[in-house]
Every structure is written in C-alpha cells, then in structure tokens.
Amino acid sequence: MTEHAPMRIDHLPVLGEQMARFVTLLGEADENLPVPTCPGWTVRDLAVHLGTMHRKAGAVVLGATLVDTPEPLVLGSLTDWYAGCASALVLALQAVDPAEPVPNWAQVHETAGFWRRRQLHETLVHTVDLAVALGLPEDGWPGAEGWGPDAQVSADGVDELLTVMLRVRALRGVPPTLPAPVRLQTTDTDDAWVLSPGDLLLVRPAGAEPDASLDDVVRGTAADLYLGLWGRVGTDRLDVRGDAATAFLAGPLGL
DSSP, X not given: OOOOOOOSSOHHHHHHHHHHHHHHHXXXXXXXXXXXXXXXOBHHXXXXXXXXXXXXXXXXXXXXXXXXXXXXXXXXXXXXXXXXHHHHHHHHHHHSOTTSBOOOTTOSSOBHHHXXXXXXXXXXXXXXXXHHHTTOOGGGSTTSTTTSOOHXXXXXXXXXXXXXIHHHHHHTTXXXXXXXXXXXXXXXXXXXXXXXXXXXXXXXXXXXXXXXXXXXXXXXXXXXHHHHHTTSSOGGGSXXXXXXXXXXXXXXXXX
8 A cells, every 4th residue: 555644734733623622512412412423322422432532542642552442431521521531632642743653553654643633533523423413504514614624634534534544444354345446536625546456455646647537536525525435424415427436435434
C-alpha cells in the first residue's frame, strides 16, 4: 500500500472544537436515547465509547506503547466524565511532539501526529451520531454551518479512511469490495484518489491523466464523500458511475 503523509491541516485545534461540540450536545441528551447511526447503542454507549477511546489514545501517546482498552467506571455525570477524558487526551497530545515515534494498530504513520488525526475523525463522526440521535436538522450537523469541519477537514477525513481505516480492514481479512480501480473525487477541494485491487488495497493520489478516463468514479463534496463513506449520510448524495464504484460503496468501508 502506498504511504501518504497526512494532509496539511492542524488537527489538534479542530479536535478541541469537535470535543467541545460533543460536550454541548451530550449535555442536552437523554442518556438512554437510541443512536440510529450506531444500531444497538444508546447515547450513553456512544459517550462511554468515545471517552474510552480518548483515554486509550492518551495512554498510547504518553507511554509510546500500545495498551489494552480500559474498562471505564462512570459513576457521576456522564458529560463531566467525557469532558475529563477529552481534556486528558488534549493535554497528552500537547505534551508529545507530533513527530515523536508512537506506535498504532494500523502500523502506518507511527508518530504522535497519527493520534491527533485519528482522534479528530473519531470525534467528528461520533458528534454526527449524537446530532442524529438528538433529531437535529441537517443544518445542525457537523459538516454544516456552525457544527462541523470545513471542506479541507472533510477531505482529510476521506484520505484517512482510504489510506488507514480500509488498510486495517484488509489486514483483518475484510477488504473493501473492489473488482476494478475506482476514482474518488471531491467537487469542492480538488482532491482525488484512485483505489486499485491489491493484497492490502492500493491507494494513490489521482492526477488528471490517465485517471480521469476511469469508468468507475465516485464524486461529491468533501463533506458528503466523508460522511457517506462512513455511512452517516446516504450515498444518494454522491455521483456514482460504474459497477465497481457501486460495489465499493455497497461493501465494507469504515470500522
């Protein structure tokens, strides 16, 4: 699989913004409310999962070693507990230079900076989940004015899903469905990727030629492509051309 450097955005402040938004929504939510985009989960399950991932990521970054997932004990306010986990992660990430070697389960980009990026997108996607659970209209979701990433953050999320998360799926024996090369393209950031079948999935940046001639293409705004690939909005928002592109979207994507 081709290595890619993370896109040039400052992940840490955007992560902080998303954490603050999650805290705000969590304070308004009934903990027993179901989360439609995470079948079988309640708001409490969602918050405990995200806070636990923050704790685990912070421990990995500070210790420069992989650790087991902790078993959280949440006895008081769920919102306060999550906010504490979020603050602890931010402090850990601030304490370690993003270039410092730190392992990760994906075995790519093994620096502390990987965890800034991964936790940003973990938090953003789950903030969308919380917004959906609360029944907020779409203009209150992350990705829309006042509640989400700009197009560049969304494009970064697409790149992370393609070059990191799909690789992990392939390593675990659940590769994406990719019968032929597929081009993915954002319509508002001028980013594009070509996915080709391979043992671990081959992903490379797409140039104007010869990739533009591919028959199988998925196009959309960066936010629609990002949230569509994560299954948080319908793929009917995307311009999908070709049988291989259709099969790719219908198959396993994020974790």
